[in-house]
Amino acid sequence: MRAAGLCTFDTPIGSCGIAWSEDAIVSVQLPDVDPAATLVRLRRRHPGFDTAAAPGWVQAIIARIQALLAGGRDDLADVPLDMRGEPEFNQRVYAIARAIPPGRTLTYGEVAQRIGEPGAARAVGQALGHNPFAPVVPCHRVLAAGNAGGGFSATGGVATKLRMLQIERAQIGDEPGLFD
Structure with missing residues (x-):
């Protein structure tokens, strides 16, 4: 054991x-x-x-x-997480976030649509703000409308979020990055 x-x-x-x-x-x-x-x-x-x-x-x-966090492309999707105590809504949000590959992003609204609750963008943001598994649940890959940084509850706030996206050479939205 x-x-x-x-x-x-x-x-x-x-x-x-x-x-x-x-x-x-x-x-x-x-x-x-x-x-x-x-x-x-x-x-x-x-x-x-x-x-x-x-x-x-x-x-x-x-x-x-x-x-x-050194720029690798592992999505960590198979890492076992103990989500006991996490609200069911949050678990659904985390499942969508875990499906976002390194270097890609979605908006809070897109995550809300994918969980079948298109009006729940703010609730998605709140769920990600309580994420106890970052970066295994990559909340840094979820942006505000218009692909703005939005919030980030880790120390350093949005600057940390943007740094993590930069390390991943993130493609923001549907457009390929300059070096993709």
Whole structure:
């Protein structure tokens, strides 16, 4: 049986955190102002979890996240996530976001249409603002109307979102990027 735990790990955008249960990822924390702050935020979310060395299966996921944040193209769609406690609406939004490949984007309105609720763009934004799995659930790939940055709840806000899209060499909307 795999034990639950949490740890931090270095990435090109800063120190991220990850928490796991016996068989799935419980949350991923994008960088805070420094590694200690990242760990504090992760511990606050998971007070019953101890800091631990990541088991092999979690180490493999960490390596994939590190590669993605270095410009890799892994969509992380097969990473097991423990979504117990997440509202059903949010889970539907997260499923659509997970289907957006690296380097591509959708708008909040497009995600709302894809879940069958075309008037729910604002609710989509709120669900993504509560996403406990970024970047495994790539909320940074969802933009406001007109492909504007919109919001981003991670430290650094929209600047962090745009940096992550830049690392992915993102194509905004339906038009190919300059170097695609």
